[in-house]
Amino acid sequence: MTDQGESTIRTESAGALVRELVAHFREKREPLRRQWVEQMTAKGLLAGLTPQEAETESITIYDTCVGCLETGKYDAAQTYATRMAERSVLRGMTAEQINGGLLTLRDVYGRSLFERYQGNMKRLSEALDVYEPVANKILSIVALAFIEEREKVVREEREKVVRLQQEVIRELSTPVLQLRDGELILPVIGMIDTQRARQLTEALLRAIRANRARVVVMDITGVPAVDSKVANHLLQTVQAARLMGAAVIVTGLSAEVAQTLVTIGVDLSSLNTLSDLQSGIEEADRLVGYRVITTEATMARNAET
Amino acid sequence: MEVPILKQGNYLIATIQAALSDAALLELRDELVERVGRFRARGVVLDVTVLDVMDSFTARTLRAIAHMTKLRGARAIIVGIQPEVAFAMTQLGMTLEGVETALDLDGGLAALRRGTKGGGDRGR
Numbered sequence: 001m002t003d004q005g006e007s008t009i010r011t012e013s014a015g016a017l018v019r020e021l022v023a024h025f026r027e028k029r030e031p032l033r034r035q036w037v038e039q040m041t042a043k044g045l046l047a048g049l050t051p052q053e054a055e056t057e058s059i060t061i062y063d064t065c066v067g068c069l070e071t072g073k074y075d076a077a078q079t080y081a082t083r084m085a086e087r088s089v090l091r092g093m094t095a096e097q098i099n100g101g102l103l104t105l106r107d108v109y110g111r112s113l114f115e116r117y118q119g120n121m122k123r124l125s126e127a128l129d130v131y132e133p134v135a136n137k138i139l140s141i142v143a144l145a146f147i148e149e150r151e152k153v154v155r156e157e158r159e160k161v162v163r164l165q166q167e168v169i170r171e172l173s174t175p176v177l178q179l180r181d182g183e184l185i186l187p188v189i190g191m192i193d194t195q196r197a198r199q200l201t202e203a204l205l206r207a208i209r210a211n212r213a214r215v216v217v218m219d220i221t222g223v224p225a226v227d228s229k230v231a232n233h234l235l236q237t238v239q240a241a242r243l244m245g246a247a248v249i250v251t252g253l254s255a256e257v258a259q260t261l262v263t264i265g266v267d268l269s270s271l272n273t274l275s276d277l278q279s280g281i282e283e284a285d286r287l288v289g290y291r292v293i294t295t296e297a298t299m300a301r302n303a304e305t
Numbered sequence: 306m307e308v309p310i311l312k313q314g315n316y317l318i319a320t321i322q323a324a325l326s327d328a329a330l331l332e333l334r335d336e337l338v339e340r341v342g343r344f345r346a347r348g349v350v351l352d353v354t355v356l357d358v359m360d361s362f363t364a365r366t367l368r369a370i371a372h373m374t375k376l377r378g379a380r381a382i383i384v385g386i387q388p389e390v391a392f393a394m395t396q397l398g399m400t401l402e403g404v405e406t407a408l409d410l411d412g413g414l415a416a417l418r419r420g421t422k423g424g425g426d427r428g429r
Binding site for chain 1: 384386390391392394406409412413
């Protein structure tokens with residue numbers, strides 16, 4: 001930055017003028033501020049603020065601006081602008097409102113300078129040279145703070161939506177369904193990672209207790225890849241279910257998956273596995289003691305065709 | 306005697322009432338194994354519903370009880386392991402191999418009456 005340069009210039013030629021301007025703004029603080037608030041109210045820029053808030057905010061902004069002019073440092077303005085942007089965006093105030101307010105303040109300051117140096121055009125021009133860069137700088141700081149805040153809010157909202165969607169997908173992907181009294185089906189679709197395996201196991205155990213299940217058919221047709229890690233997760237699920245008194249039948253291991261598992265040497269011998277969901281359900285029926293029979297009507301109809 | 310052992314027909318039912326000390330567990334083991342012989346019981350149901358923590362000693366003792374009663378000629382079924390406990394046990398590798406399990410007391414007695422092995426048994 002050119003802080004160093006600016007301040008040297010100030011000490012040499014404009015220092016006295018700055019002090020004069022600051023003294024001027026301090027002295028006229030009350031009338032000028034009141035004028036400013038009135039103009040903003042007239043333009044409808046204070047919508048959403050109570051009169052008290054308008055008072056305190058306007059005092060702070062006024063003093064901060066004069067402080068910037070006095071010291072030539074903008075840290076306070078920067079901090080205040082960020083804080084204000086946060087609050088305003090939350091309360092639904094628009095950038096137009098804030099910017100309009102500051103533009104109005106700039107005009108108020110400017111007018112007061114015109115009034116003061118009416119008879120002395122050269123002095124007025126010098127005063128404006130000092131005053132204008134400061135005013136512009138403050139405006140740009142506030143505008144930037146606002147844009148940043150907006151972006152932050154938009155980004156946060158987007159992240160929230162994504163998080164919600166992920167949760168929904170996760171919930172949807174682990175349904176535990178009752179097939180008959182004492183029989184559950186657990187269709188697993190998609191990749192299994194540690195977190196999902198944990199969720200799946202918890203959902204299954206809860207369902208076993210809620211439905212008093214004795215047999216669970218876990219169908220992993222929809223699991224694209226099974227490696228040693230996934231196999232271990234499945235094993236743990238099966239063991240946990242067994243501790244709750246439910247037998248687990250695993251179905252849907254494709255030939256490729258079986259080959260991979262044998263090649264990498266995962267021991268699934270303790271699992272009760274069957275080729276497809278249908279044989280899994282048939283086995284489950286047998287274990288619980290159901291027998292499926294076709295009715296005579298259907299048999300007759302089948303014979304006719 | 307911290308754990309009451311009830312006789313119900315041919316079966317013995319032991320319901321754990323509160324978290325047990327190691328000594329109490331061993332006492333339960335000895336008592337159960339002794340009574341299986343005395344009452345000529347055909348089955349034992351061990352209800353652990355109230356246990357919300359299962360340490361390795363408890364798991365090992367439960368397993369020992371199941372195996373010992375089996376050797377004495379009665380089937381043993383552990384019932385009422387809570388979902389959280391089951392999950393924690395598998396994480397820690399305490400899987401009660403070769404022990405029959407059932408959901409609750411009802412399920413355990415039903416499994417005994419069916420005369421078949423309980424749903425949770427792996428030795429089919």
